[in-house]
Amino acid sequence: xxxxxxxxxxxxxxxxxxxxxxxxxxxxxxxxxxxxxxxxxxxxxxxxxxxxxxxxxxxxxxxxxxxxxxxxxxxxxxxxxxxxxxxxxxxxxxxxxxxxxxxxxxxxxxxxxxxxxxxxxxxxxxxxxxxxxxxxxxxxxxxxxxxxxxxxxxxxxxxxxxxxxxxxxxxxxxxxxxxxxxxxxxxxxxxxxxxxxxxxxxxxxxxxxxxxxxxxxxxxxxxxxxxxxxxxxxxxxxxxxxxxxxxxxxxxxxxxxxxxxxxxxxxxxxxxxxxxxxxxxxxxxxxxxxxxxxxxxxxxxxxxxxxxxxxxxxxxxxxxxxxxxxxxxxxxxxxxxxxxxxxxxxxxxxxxxxxxxxxxxxxxxxxxxxxxxxxxxxxxxxxxxxxxxxxxxxxxxxxxxxxxxxxxxxxxxxxxxxxxxxxxxxxxxxxxxxxxxxxxxxxxxxxxxxxxxxxxxxxxxxxxxxxxxxxxxx
Amino acid sequence: xxxxxxxxxxxxxxxxxxxxxxxxxxxxxxxxxxxxxxxxxxxxxxxxxxxxxxxxxxxxxxxxxxxxxxxxxxxxxxxxxxxxxxxxxxxxxxxxxxxxxxxxxxxxxxxxxxxxxxxxxxxxxxxxxxxxxxxxxxxxxxxxxxxxxxxxxxxxxxxxxxxxxxxxxxxxxxxxxxxxxxxxxxxxxxxxxxxxxxxxxxxxxxxxxxxxxxxxxxxxxxxxxxxxxxxxxxxxxxxxxxxxxxxxxxxxxxxxxxxxxxxxxxxxxxxxxxxxxxxxxxxxxxxxxxxxxxxxxxxxxxxxxxxxxxxxxxxxxxxxxxxxxxxxxxxxxxxxxxxxxxxxxxxxxxxxxxxxxxxxxxxxxxxxxxxxxxxxxxxxxxxxxxxxxxxxxxxxxxxxxxxxxxxxxxxxxxxxxxxxxxxxxxxxxxxxxxxxxxxxxxxxxxxxxxxxxxxxxxxxxxxxxxxxxxxxxx
Numbered sequence: 043x044x045x046x047x048x049x050x051x052x053x054x055x056x057x058x059x060x061x062x063x064x065x066x067x068x069x070x071x072x073x074x075x076x077x078x079x080x081x082x083x084x085x086x087x088x089x090x091x092x093x094x095x096x097x098x099x100x101x102x103x104x105x106x107x108x109x110x111x112x113x114x115x116x117x118x119x120x121x122x123x124x125x126x127x128x129x130x131x132x133x134x135x136x137x138x139x140x141x142x143x144x145x146x147x148x149x150x151x152x153x154x155x156x157x158x159x160x161x162x163x164x165x166x167x168x169x170x171x172x173x174x175x176x177x178x179x180x181x182x183x184x185x186x187x188x189x190x191x192x193x194x195x196x197x198x199x200x201x202x203x204x205x206x207x208x209x210x211x212x213x214x215x216x217x218x219x220x221x222x223x224x225x226x227x228x229x230x231x232x233x234x235x236x237x238x239x240x241x242x243x244x245x246x247x248x249x250x251x252x253x254x255x256x257x258x259x260x261x262x263x264x265x266x267x268x269x270x271x272x273x274x275x276x277x278x279x280x281x282x283x284x285x286x287x288x289x290x291x292x293x294x295x296x297x298x299x300x301x302x303x304x305x306x307x308x309x310x311x312x313x314x315x316x317x318x319x320x321x322x323x324x325x326x327x328x329x330x331x332x333x334x335x336x337x338x339x340x341x342x343x344x345x346x347x348x349x350x351x352x353x354x355x356x357x358x359x360x361x362x363x364x365x366x367x368x369x370x371x372x373x374x375x376x377x378x379x380x381x382x383x384x385x386x387x388x389x390x391x392x393x394x395x396x397x398x399x400x401x402x403x404x405x406x407x408x409x410x411x412x413x414x415x416x417x418x419x420x421x422x423x424x425x426x427x428x429x430x431x432x433x434x435x436x437x438x439x440x441x442x443x444x445x446x447x448x449x450x451x452x453x454x455x456x457x458x459x460x461x462x463x464x465x466x467x468x469x470x471x472x473x474x475x476x477x478x479x480x481x482x483x484x485x486x487x488x489x490x491x492x493x494x495x496x497x498x499x500x501x502x503x504x505x506x507x508x509x510x511x512x513x514x515x516x
Numbered sequence: 517x518x519x520x521x522x523x524x525x526x527x528x529x530x531x532x533x534x535x536x537x538x539x540x541x542x543x544x545x546x547x548x549x550x551x552x553x554x555x556x557x558x559x560x561x562x563x564x565x566x567x568x569x570x571x572x573x574x575x576x577x578x579x580x581x582x583x584x585x586x587x588x589x590x591x592x593x594x595x596x597x598x599x600x601x602x603x604x605x606x607x608x609x610x611x612x613x614x615x616x617x618x619x620x621x622x623x624x625x626x627x628x629x630x631x632x633x634x635x636x637x638x639x640x641x642x643x644x645x646x647x648x649x650x651x652x653x654x655x656x657x658x659x660x661x662x663x664x665x666x667x668x669x670x671x672x673x674x675x676x677x678x679x680x681x682x683x684x685x686x687x688x689x690x691x692x693x694x695x696x697x698x699x700x701x702x703x704x705x706x707x708x709x710x711x712x713x714x715x716x717x718x719x720x721x722x723x724x725x726x727x728x729x730x731x732x733x734x735x736x737x738x739x740x741x742x743x744x745x746x747x748x749x750x751x752x753x754x755x756x757x758x759x760x761x762x763x764x765x766x767x768x769x770x771x772x773x774x775x776x777x778x779x780x781x782x783x784x785x786x787x788x789x790x791x792x793x794x795x796x797x798x799x800x801x802x803x804x805x806x807x808x809x810x811x812x813x814x815x816x817x818x819x820x821x822x823x824x825x826x827x828x829x830x831x832x833x834x835x836x837x838x839x840x841x842x843x844x845x846x847x848x849x850x851x852x853x854x855x856x857x858x859x860x861x862x863x864x865x866x867x868x869x870x871x872x873x874x875x876x877x878x879x880x881x882x883x884x885x886x887x888x889x890x891x892x893x894x895x896x897x898x899x900x901x902x903x904x905x906x907x908x909x910x911x912x913x914x915x916x917x918x919x920x921x922x923x924x925x926x927x928x929x930x931x932x933x934x935x936x937x938x939x940x941x942x943x944x945x946x947x948x949x950x951x952x953x954x955x956x957x958x959x960x961x962x963x964x965x966x967x968x969x970x971x972x973x974x975x976x977x978x979x980x981x982x983x984x985x986x987x988x989x990x
Contacts, residue, residue: 146871148871149870149901150873192706193710195704203681204704215960221961222961222962224962226937226938227676227869227898228867228903228937228938229867230678230897230943232666232667232941232944232945232946233940233953234958234962234966235969236667236714239680239714241708243706248709260764262764279622279814286624286809287734288732288808290734292807333763333766333810335763335810335815336810340559344647393703395620395700396625396703396958420635424701428703462819463701464700464808465700465706465707468702468706468707469706470706480707485698488695488696488698488711489709490694491696491709491711495972495973498972
């Protein structure tokens with residue numbers, strides 16, 4: 043059965059149920075997404091101030107069979123926040139639920155509402171000398187509810203895990219409109235099925251996260267960063283193993299980058315100072331956070347010396363100051379912006395078993411070469427087996443000239459990833475962009491379990507219709 | 517609709533489907549559990565050798581509406597492996613699926629079958645210089661499938677997490693008899709709902725785990741252990757915070773113990789050498805695993821000096837040898853055996869927010885004192901907010917003389933835990949022992965979501981009937 047639109051009658055009904063402050067103009071910012079692939083639609087934008095108001099919206103939508111699209115910071119890259127066709131939904135923005143409900147430094151715990159911006163959570167943790175380690179490029183506008191709904195990743199997963207690993211409890215409104223009060227501050231709780239992890243990563247299709255209990259960490263006593271030129275992706279992998287032998291969990295980021303990324307930065311962001319005289323083919327950024335009694339420069343120096351003796355690395359720089367650490371990180375953090383300015387034909391957020399990364403890079407390059415003389419910018423979270431494998435037109439040519447190859451490129455890359463036991467959605471989620479990929483590559487038994495769970499918890503299919511799973515009425 | 521028994525006709529049918537080697541005698545060992553509370557029943561015991569044979573059993577049971585009780589090492593403490601009433605089920609033992617399917621030291625990954633014994637997994641990891649950190653007292657007989665099905669905890673959760681945090685993927689047979697192939701070796705995979713974590717901790721009620729991809733860790737360069745006498749539970753908590761400030765994630769265990777535990781050991785295991793001349797009221801065992809360049813004795817010494825100056829601790833011993841480390845750990849590891857020999861009236865596996873532990877201990881003691889002059893042995897994983905809070909008869913009296921108080925004691929302790937935002941099942945699971953507790957204390961919206969998920973994935977309710985959730989036909 044198809045959903046009904048959020049039409050004037052339904053909107054008038056919502057106005058009876060919610061205070062005027064809960065309504066927002068249907069502005070373009072709610073209907074656009076970062077890559078400009080789709081334009082969304084909405085009958086009404088509501089921004090509830092409390093979990094009870096969220097429950098009121100969902101209950102009304104359920105009764106009227108109107109779709110609900112939850113909306114965090116709008117920074118998702120797979121269209122999970124954008125419904126571009128079908129009946130106009132309610133767009134439910136968490137922007138007014140930004141409170142930090144409690145901080146418990148002794149427990150390394152913080153309780154926040156879903157609309158809190160990631161960077162504000164970082165700052166609140168820092169104020170009590172703690173660390174909330176989840177961090178992504180969009181941290182200045184992404185909201186924690188969206189980070190959890192999509193199980194966001196980022197550069198610190200190697201040490202601290204994905205968003206799901208940093209969450210102890212949730213408050214959420216289920217598709218029935220009922221509120222699940224699951225904000226416990228417990229490290230161990232084996233009382234029943236893991237509804238928390240089912241909600242995390244379900245991208246708003248099983249309910250709306252309204253608040254979360256987050257794990258904090260002690261801040262490392264000292265931090266250090268190095269940029270190291272590696273002889274090959276295989277050497278990078280061997281360097282990672284040595285880094286963990288030397289430093290254990292202290293390795294908080296291990297990012298692989300390619301010369302193409304530096305060339306794009308030189309071309310599109312000429313004011314950015316690149317820390318290399320000659321651009322290396324492959325290099326890594328290593329970030330460490332150490333316990334008391336260890337010196338980051340000495341530790342990274344010992345690691346470099348060891349790796350150099352083993353023939354893995356040819357050159358390297360260890361940051362001598364916090365300003366230099368920032369400079370090294372700026373290289374990494376600007377690579378997506380350089381990509382955006384060049385304009386990719388097709389971008390892929392893939393993972394493979396860590397040991398298969400070098401082979402994937404060799405085979406991927408062959409697969410792409412067979413389709414044309416494209417440029418490849420391959421970079422990402424080597425320590426997690428997660429690469430951003432993005433394909434660009436030859437130098438001097440436009441993306442538009444090659445856009446008809448997009449599907450063939452994507453299919454070739456995803457087929458290879460699937461053959462190698464990988465995932466075509468490593469950290470960005472499925473959204474609406476990858477629904478077909480999930481149908482093609484997903485385990486059929488898991489897919490049928492997912493559909494059964496969706497039907498059981500959201501029998502009217504109102505929650506974020508068409509995201510993750512195809513709308514059954516389509 | 518009630519289930520059918522595994523009767524001679526059904527058993528004859530299974531004999532047509534499976535090789536003779538898959539059948540086991542219905543021996544008492546399959547029907548007993550460690551605390552001797554229940555005796556189980558089974559129409560037939562099958563021990564398949566492959567996932568396809570497991571699927572054959574489940575498919576047949578589904579068609580015939582016969583219950584299936586998955587069986588690992590039989591070490592669970594909440595009766596999840598024991599069906600003592602209702603129609604006789606198939607007992608499905610994973611004991612023949614013990615293979616280690618692959619080890620990938622460079623990826624810190626191991627793929628094992630569900631019947632592998634935890635201690636054998638430890639040994640296999642050690643052979644490639646890696647650590648599988650999950651460890652519990654029953655490690656010599658517990659099987660990893662059961663550890664995952666119950667989301668086992670243990671002494672290293674503080675640093676490495678529960679069983680679910682150590683699992684990257686699963687192979688499982690769902691209640692339909694279909695096989696979910698989810699053994700990916702990926703650190704990041706956001707392709708759809710988190711079926712893995714839904715299966716983990718569902719105690720065999722949503723399917724049978726047949727294999728798992730496990731996370732390994734680098735072995736710490738050096739390890740150290742201290743026993744430290746703390747002035748109070750509050751001081752123990754402050755010591756934990758200081759330990760993490762000094763040592764970061766290197767603190768791998770932080771166990772609180774009480775004099776009662778030592779008195780029980782002196783009484784029941786007189787050959788065990790206790791490392792204290794005068795028995796302290798409260799003390800902790802701290803275990804650390806350090807990166808290169810740090811000395812465990814020096815680090816623990818600095819921590820002790822700091823805590824002593826702050827007035828938190830009065831005495832302490834730092835292990836000077838591996839033999840002494842083992843001796844310190846033996847105290848901790850024998851406490852459950854001492855308890856068993858004394859004989860508890862009621863045992864409680866509870867968690868509260870870490871910061872609430874001292875208050876819980878004060879209020880718990882008052883609650884128990886109001887019920888009688890009982891002895892309390894309170895000990896456990898302070899760093900996880902998880903205490904084993906066990907109640908014993910007064911000295912010289914038998915458990916039997918007080919067994920009629922068991923329900924009142926349990927109710928009083930669990931009511932208090934619930935009031936304090938805690939969990940009445942921290943690490944042992946729900947099984948059949950705590951079904952009523954879950955109904956009493958569980959969030960009703962979560963409970964109804966759980967029932968909907970169970971009905972969606974196991975519409976005939978054949979999987980581990982009556983565990984976690986009451987059988988709908990009851």
